[in-house]
Amino acid sequence: MLTSCSGGKEKVLLDNFPQDIHKAQIEIVSSLSGNQSITSEGSVLNARATVQERELSRAYLVELLTQLSIEPNEQHYRQKNSNPLVDILVGPFKGTNIYGILPATLQTDQYIILGAHYDTARHCPGANDNASSIALLYGVAKRLSELKTRKYNILIVFFDQEEEELIGSKAFVRYIRKKKYTIHSAHTFDQIGWDKDKDRAIELELPSIELEEVYKVQGIRRGIPIYTTKVNSTDHQSFRDIGINAVGITEEYVNKDTSPFKDTPKDTFETINFQYLESTTNLVYEVIKTIVSKNIKDE
């Protein structure tokens, strides 16, 4: 129920935002950040940093994709530790990315990747970093799935181990290269739940000219300021490293309007601005809709 999972505080719905997605986004952030139990048996997460916590999170993400009628897949990987001594003592990194494909409605072998990491720093509930982006992806995917026409396949991916030097997204990039997927663009999301000054601004990290343009057009249309930065320290970097057209989307770091609770036990459900999350969900949906609809004449 809306009131119980919002801690008694009423969350205000953005005008015209779909009610079902509003409720789902609250539930997603609440479940992943330990504000409510994540399983029917009553398990509650403290963080998503240990093997067990990440496993519980994955089971939930698999269920989310299933709810969207997208078949969930697991990509398991191992990665040697760059420090040989650590590698001998604790062994290689092991992790699992979760992904699913919303197929194009037209014949194509091209993919748009929409991704967000699901792990957190230790002892951090990670409501903003990065349950907020998982909720965003759910909302965007739900609305894209309702489109009559999609020119590209849309691959939704939840990365493991971003907090361990982007190991999860790097492993995913190797995987898609092996599968020889042709990628139109990769959009990765990291922290989209804080907007103290209420201007709804977002930042684009290292967008190509083409991607910057499509985001800015939608920003202008909605009165949303869009800043561009050269920050490369999150998952989009893994894609750019092999020449994929990639962009990172985050909250307004340039004007310091970003959560002060990053990587701390205070990154909790109560701090999330759901109106901002909804505003950004709408914006990203319109951006991807524009890309997948481009040059298609309506009947």
Ligand SMILES: [Zn+2]
């Ligand atoms: Zn993050």
